[in-house]
Amino acid sequence: MHHSIDVRHLFFSYPDGHPALEDVTFRVAPGEKVALVGPNGAGKSTLLLHLNGILTGPGELIICGHTLSPATLGPIRAAVGMVFQDPDDQLFSPTVLEDVAFGPIYMGLSESQVRERVRTALASVGMSGQESRVSHHLSNGEKKRVAIASVLAMEPEVLVLDEPTAGLDPRGRRNLINLLRALPQTMLVSSHDLQMVAELLPRTILLDRGRVISDGSTAALLADPHLLEAHGLEAL
Amino acid sequence: MISVHVHYLDPHRSLDSPVHALDARVKFILTVAFILTVSLTPYAAWPVFILLLAAVLSVEILSRLGLGYVQRRASLALPFVLAALPLAFSVEGTNLFTMRLGAWTQTASLEGLERFLSVGFKSWLSIQAAIVLTSSTSFPDLLRAMRAVRLPRLLVAMFGLMWRYLFVLADEALRLMRARAARSGRPGPRADSRPMPSFAWRARVAGGMAGSLFLRAFNRSDRIYGAMLSRCYDGEVRSLPLSSLSPSGWLTLAGGFSLLILLLSLGVLFWG
Numbered sequence A: 001m002h003h004s005i006d007v008r009h010l011f012f013s014y015p016d017g018h019p020a021l022e023d024v025t026f027r028v029a030p031g032e033k034v035a036l037v038g039p040n041g042a043g044k045s046t047l048l049l050h051l052n053g054i055l056t057g058p059g060e061l062i063i064c065g066h067t068l069s070p071a072t073l074g075p076i077r078a079a080v081g082m083v084f085q086d087p088d089d090q091l092f093s094p095t096v097l098e099d100v101a102f103g104p105i106y107m108g109l110s111e112s113q114v115r116e117r118v119r120t121a122l123a124s125v126g127m128s129g130q131e132s133r134v135s136h137h138l139s140n141g142e143k144k145r146v147a148i149a150s151v152l153a154m155e156p157e158v159l160v161l162d163e164p165t166a167g168l169d170p171r172g173r174r175n176l177i178n179l180l181r182a183l184p185q186t187m188l189v190s191s192h193d194l195q196m197v198a199e200l201l202p203r204t205i206l207l208d209r210g211r212v213i214s215d216g217s218t219a220a221l222l223a224d225p226h227l228l229e230a231h232g233l234e235a236l
Numbered sequence B: 001m002i003s004v005h006v007h008y009l010d011p012h013r014s015l016d017s018p019v020h021a022l023d024a025r026v027k028f029i030l031t032v033a034f035i036l037t038v039s040l041t042p043y044a045a046w047p048v049f050i051l052l053l054a055a056v057l058s059v060e061i062l063s064r065l066g067l068g069y070v071q072r073r074a075s076l077a078l079p080f081v082l083a084a085l086p087l088a089f090s091v092e093g094t095n096l097f098t099m100r101l102g103a104w105t106q107t108a109s110l111e112g113l114e115r116f117l118s119v120g121f122k123s124w125l126s127i128q129a130a131i132v133l134t135s136s137t138s139f140p141d142l143l144r145a146m147r148a149v150r151l152p153r154l155l156v157a158m159f160g161l162m163w164r165y166l167f168v169l170a171d172e173a174l175r176l177m178r179a180r181a182a183r184s185g186r187p188g189p190r191a192d193s194r195p196m197p198s199f200a201w202r203a204r205v206a207g208g209m210a211g212s213l214f215l216r217a218f219n220r221s222d223r224i225y226g227a228m229l230s231r232c233y234d235g236e237v238r239s240l241p242l243s244s245l246s247p248s249g250w251l252t253l254a255g256g257f258s259l260l261i262l263l264l265s266l267g268v269l270f271w272g
């Protein structure tokens, strides 16, 4: 059996020469729920963007059994559902229907399959019947939900979320946590929200200055205030 | 996050009227046909112009938008009509009056004046039709209508993205402006203080804002492209097929076309 995510010795520098990832190695088993924490600028978003080949650096990535290369981008992108931090980046279509249908259409599904996928994806985020709404007029929490629906519609094996609770009010945040808890997919979630991490994700990878500092159970990390403080995090 | 949005950019007024309920494709095609008819109708075919005006006014009334609303919006186009004013003086014909502007003498002719008034009237008619279309049709429906008439897909996709992110960008500009206002408290009442920040200062700030908006838009386009790639985008624009037009839609389309062709032939026969 293969790992869902298998990253080996990954390096990456932005074009301005700034090293963002240095020798990152970790594995995520199918069904595992993993948090990615670290201070601002640690490289979390940069790492996530590697998981479906939006960014590529030296190193080896094996996603759901496919070694990342130009030839495997198609199946890898279909297997990894990427939810971006700012839903305005993710919802680029005029209406909710077109946004949620985008992935399935490009996966080459038939019209009836696409419509079925849209229906189930919207239902699973509690946005049934909102197909014709205009993305701009949605609230922040609704935008997040639709953004998640837009990747769920692709029925991915792995869900990758970048700061899903950022910018949500307490109720929106609570709804989102409940929604994520109900999803069966393998998850890698970058977040500054340690409370959500504690509630939802049993394993945590701590990243700082592009390096993996620690990788283990969330409870153990949260019980180590010195480690947390040394990397710009606050104990609960 | 700031939740004050810019809504006034969207001309769409969602109301319950037969015009709003009409298929966007029918509305789009008939509006284009109407504007084409208006521009092909010969100059000074006043009876035809009046009939065309009656047609567009009845649609306005049917749409429940209110004549006042449409006319207020239409008046925005008025200054552009003045661009046609030189026509009144440049067309040869029966002399009306002569104007002296310093060393210049300009003679207005009856034909020229008629031509100018026709152009003005035509613009007024066309703009009203466009206002009714955009106010009674949501933009996503308009985009679908453009797709239905086989406008290039890439172009329609670009319109869609522009419309989607116009609001986001406007919100960003609003935030920047608020931040600027918060930092530009007026100086105290000193002897040498000016009542307003200097023009150069404001120009510098506006320039900085434009630059920062450009950078933000540029970065955002990068992220949007990443989001599209993540969902298997391959560079070709594809979308769900459109539903077929209902019989009543076809009927309206045929009716509208017959009327417009009738009016146009009238104009061409008697004034062409």
Ligand SMILES: Nc1ncnc2c1ncn2[C@@H]1O[C@H](COP(=O)(O)OP(=O)(O)OP(=O)(O)O)[C@@H](O)[C@H]1O
Pocket: A014, A015, A016, A018, A019, A020, A038, A039, A040, A041, A042, A043, A044, A045, A046, A047
């Ligand atoms: N487009 C870019 N060009 C150059 N440098 C970049 C770019 N994007 C990010 N960086 C730099 O790379 C480093 C890692 O950034 P990244 O966005 O991955 O951090 P992050 O952990 O997601 O931070 P945050 O918690 O603020 O989202 C930072 O030092 C950042 O300044």
Ligand SMILES: [Mg+2]
Pocket: A044, A045, A046, A085, A162
């Ligand atoms: Mg980030």
